Amino acid sequence: MSAPAVPAAPAWAACDPYATALRTGRGPLFLQRADGWLLPLEVERWCAAADAVDRAVLDRCEGAVLDVGCGPGRLVAELAARGRTVLGVDVSEAAVARTVTVGGQALRRSVFEPLPGEGRWGTVLLMDGNIGIGGDVPALLRRMARLLAPGGLLIAETAPLDIEERTEVRVVTPGRDPVGEPFPWARVGTPALLRHAERPGWRAAAQWTAGGRRFVALRTRAASSSAEPPKSTAVISSQRPRNTSADCPVAER
Template structure:
């Protein structure tokens, strides 16, 4: 079973478990991603610079992309799960199935990129991911990146997903704390502008230094 297969199953309502290197496991809860954008989503991702053309990376079922579309903001969600993309489109979002590291429409022209719900972890290399994000945005574009609390630093683990008796191959995933995002961003060619806090969540706003 591939990781994409497991995510498709999870978004279809089939039980999916996240297995950690130390043997612990927890259910992959996708239900909250299917809810409408909440007050924290609005404060962190949607209520600032509302007219910027926005790329929602790892959009899942599209709650952010759909909210942007409903506001008339040009936006695109991207996710590796075809089932998640189908649900995002059903909500009215513009979304495509794909990998952020492969060819993507309007690359180099997006005003803003969102990495919500811990999606800074994609690929297990936050510097590489943010460098890719700068390539997708226009010069001076901004990335809004959800981060963990202060003191976490950067933690990368090899995880697996389990659906029934089927296991995916291991994949690397990173968690970046608010204390570490500035250094990670600097290595990728972005400047930390601010860290927004809403409820128990926080997001770093990063400005690309790319000039051409």
């Protein structure tokens, strides 16, 4: 059987509005559907330091952490400052560059391409709407299961509404023409994500709301450990040389 095709990096990865927003730390920036509907992107929050809600999520992380769609790197930087083993992954060169600047390690690559440490990550993060990557939630969940260690933890931030939408969008700045081709995206609320998690391989571990944001923790079914906020410490990584190439190391576990 041939290997599944790897989705190409979406057009927004190199588009000027997105890269400029990450470099400057300012919006406004939106995802735009074909019908003109706009979803605001919280550029200022993403480019700031991790806030109290973020930090509470990170308290739940176990083992080495992979932040999928790390953006400008606030979560990677926070975990690195705590001495945790953490790697950010993003298709945007600007996102990877900013993550390194703020003190994290990051790799420019699609999550559907081969990644370091596959099958050994203790926690994978899908924050800030990244459950929508690729526009196919079941496919993304299958990929997450292959990245996690047995019994590993997936923490996903869901949409604040009970919604399940698959669409195509572009990144736009008000008053300017869209750049690049449309790319697939999904918006998924907690009920829809939990329905997808009923498929073999996952069990729901926790769900909560904080600061107007909603989260779900899922665990692969290979272990029975608790998903409550762990107190385990990971191998310190903040003293290691930073590397954003394809050979970016992952701690041995």
